[in-house]
Amino acid sequence: RKEVEQDPGPFNVPEGATVAFNCTYSNSASQSFFWYRQDCRKEPKLLMSVYSSGNEDGRFTAQLNRASQYISLLIRDSKLSDSATYLCVVRGAGGSYIPTFGRGTSLIVHP
Amino acid sequence: SQTIHQWPATLVQPVGSPLSLECTVEGTSNPNLYWYRQAAGRGLQLLFYSVGIGQISSEVPQNLSASRPQDRQFILSSKKLLLSDSGFYLCAWAGTGGSYEQYFGPGTRLTVT
Numbered sequence: 347r348k349e350v351e352q353d354p355g356p357f358n359v360p361e362g363a364t365v366a367f368n369c370t371y372s373n374s375a376s377q378s379f380f381w382y383r384q385d386c387r388k389e390p391k392l393l394m395s396v397y398s399s400g401n402e403d404g405r406f407t408a409q410l411n412r413a414s415q416y417i418s419l420l421i422r423d424s425k426l427s428d429s430a431t432y433l434c435v436v437r438g439a440g441g442s443y444i445p446t447f448g449r450g451t452s453l454i455v456h457p
Numbered sequence: 458s459q460t461i462h463q464w465p466a467t468l469v470q471p472v473g474s475p476l477s478l479e480c481t482v483e484g485t486s487n488p489n490l491y492w493y494r495q496a497a498g499r500g501l502q503l504l505f506y507s508v509g510i511g512q513i514s515s516e517v518p519q520n521l522s523a524s525r526p527q528d529r530q531f532i533l534s535s536k537k538l539l540l541s542d543s544g545f546y547l548c549a550w551a552g553t554g555g556s557y558e559q560y561f562g563p564g565t566r567l568t569v570t
Contacts, residue, residue, distance in 0.1 A: 378557050380558065380559075387545075387566070388563075388564070389547055389561035389562060389563055389564050390501070390547075390561050391561070392558055392559070392560065395558060433501075435559075437557050443489050443506060443508060443551070443557075444503065444506065444516075445557065445559060447500055447501045448500070449499070449500040450500065
């Protein structure tokens with residue numbers, strides 16, 4: 347089983363739709379979780395950290411389910427500019443300096 | 458605020474030539490530094506990371522090496538490039554205060570011909 351797994355997609359949705367991505371991780375001792383966004387041929391950019399109680403930033407909501415070992419990202423009212431690849435990132439326990447990146451989920455928002 | 462610089466932005470090099478990519482960070486002290494490679498259509502592969510000057514850890518065996526001569530400078534090198542070294546090279550930094558969020562530089566797109 348891969349350490350961090352994501353559905354590669356693409357998720358093809360119309361503007362205004364709500365879309366959700368899941369990401370599963372294998373290390374139950376993982377401590378930190380993040381979502382990044384990567385545009386084509388650009389560097390990944392931090393979208394949001396994921397907190398145990400879940401957190402929201404505008405149209406974006408992140409959730410953590412430790413029991414089932416997955417994190418999720420919900421995007422409401424999708425915009426054309428949301429089209430990108432969304433990377434799930436998990437950091438292990440014990441003060442590990444090494445995050446593990448998923449391969450990413452591609453989102454295409456069309457008019 | 459913190460910024461991270463990488464250069465050059467693009468590079469075309471022949472097989473067998475040397476490589477030197479530089480990354481510098483501003484606005485923070487004693488960051489953790491990372492080099493990643495992303496092949497076309499693939500995920501991020503961690504190559505090296507560093508927790509301090511002169512401290513380098515390698516994640517995968519390869520013909521690349523890294524050095525950290527100064528606190529906020531991280532260099533990726535190769536003596537002889539291979540075709541398989543082509544890719545998008547990304548430098549990243551993370552603070553050591555507990556958040557572990559990583560911030561990436563703009564990357565260098567390397568094509569080995």
